[in-house]
Amino acid sequence: MRSRSTALRTVGVAAALVIAPAAAGAYAHDSVTVTVHPAGARPGDEVEIRVQGCEATAGAARSRAFAVAAELSELSAGRSGSVQESDGGSDSGAGRGSGRTGHGHGSRALTGVTVLAPEATPGVYDITVACGGHDHPAPGAVRIAESRPRPDDRATPVAPIRAGGGGTAVLSTGKQAGHGGEAEDARHGGEPEDAKDGKDAKDTGSAESAGPSTPHTVVGLVLAGVAAAVVAFRSSRRRRTGSD
């Protein structure tokens, strides 16, 4: 009897030792907060998501209010910069992308960009932040304002779009930088015209498509020379032997 109660007590203590730190860890992670900028955006508007208190360098913020989940990262790198900051009260201007560590225990600020769901009805929606390997439910919410009535002026697009950062552009050596060789060839089928416009940054690509390259020309000349030599040799032999 005594041994069993001892065993039970031991198991109980062990269980408490295991559960307590996990519970403490869960409570510690509840310091995650999320804010949406600008406040009061309308359906279809672009918004920036800011998360404080995550101990990871990446994550995601999901909500029924978002058209697509916002990917969170430490630096707001590579954005087209079209999110307008209108709230001057926060520390929005300073230190974006420079690793704010204003809170003592080394937690970071993560940011991401998304678009409010164009079909969402106005109201308040919970946001779930996933970082550090698990979800943090409802560390904040987003409010969607009434959608503005569409203006009647039908401005039409008149200019070519800017829709690429060049990360997969063909390197200056003319070799393919990414996969999809056929796509690269097709995309660069317009190179001779673009080169003449004088805006082309490299010349080797257009030179290749203008005609056979040097190795090809050399091989062609060699083959032509061989053909000529064979013909000459055969004709001389024919003369000598008198028959084919």
Next chain:
Amino acid sequence: MSGEGSQGSGRLVTGVAWAVLLLGLWLWGRGTAGGPGASSAPTTGDVAAVGRPPGVPLPPAHAPVEPARPDRVDIPSLGVAAAVVVPRGLDAAGAIDPPPYSMARTVGWYGSGTQPGARGASLLVGHVDTETRPAVFYGLSAARPGEKVRVTRTDGSVAEFTIDDVQVFGRDRFDARKAYGPRRAGRAELRLITCGGTFDRAAGSYTANVVVSAYLTKMSRATPVSPG
């Protein structure tokens, strides 16, 4: 080589030499032509569209339907699956503003313009790449006439378009009416637009737009999806 006895072997040598020569010429010709895809690459600028390759029948157009906003787009032949479509406006230069690079898998549509399935041209834009990696319309220039584009609309219907033209428009002589306007009156048309040409590192942008044109050929209902 001398004497009558060597005539047979001489002929053999000559035959082999010719065969080697012809083989070499054939390989050289293939090498110069630049491999597959050269004949069906999209044409540039203001040249009239090359159109479909021989043997690709294009289906008849479906009459335009009631307008509804797009929600998702699928282009199976290019590996674009259930890409979210969000409304976008124009930037200061008068060009449709694509979604930011951090939403590289999202497609934008010109929200003040024609809705997909309605009469006219509905405009979808997406990045070909970000500063570091491919984006949702990376493979767009490999699209070919006859391939399908499916737009799932907010009313639950699926508008299926058939591609009938792929062209590259240089930025300098950009024909906005041809790129953005309807090609044939009375049809419901779709444009898929991304960047192409070469990347001008000094300007930080590509030198051309790839414009894929498609027209409505089928309507159906979407299979119900659990709400996300």
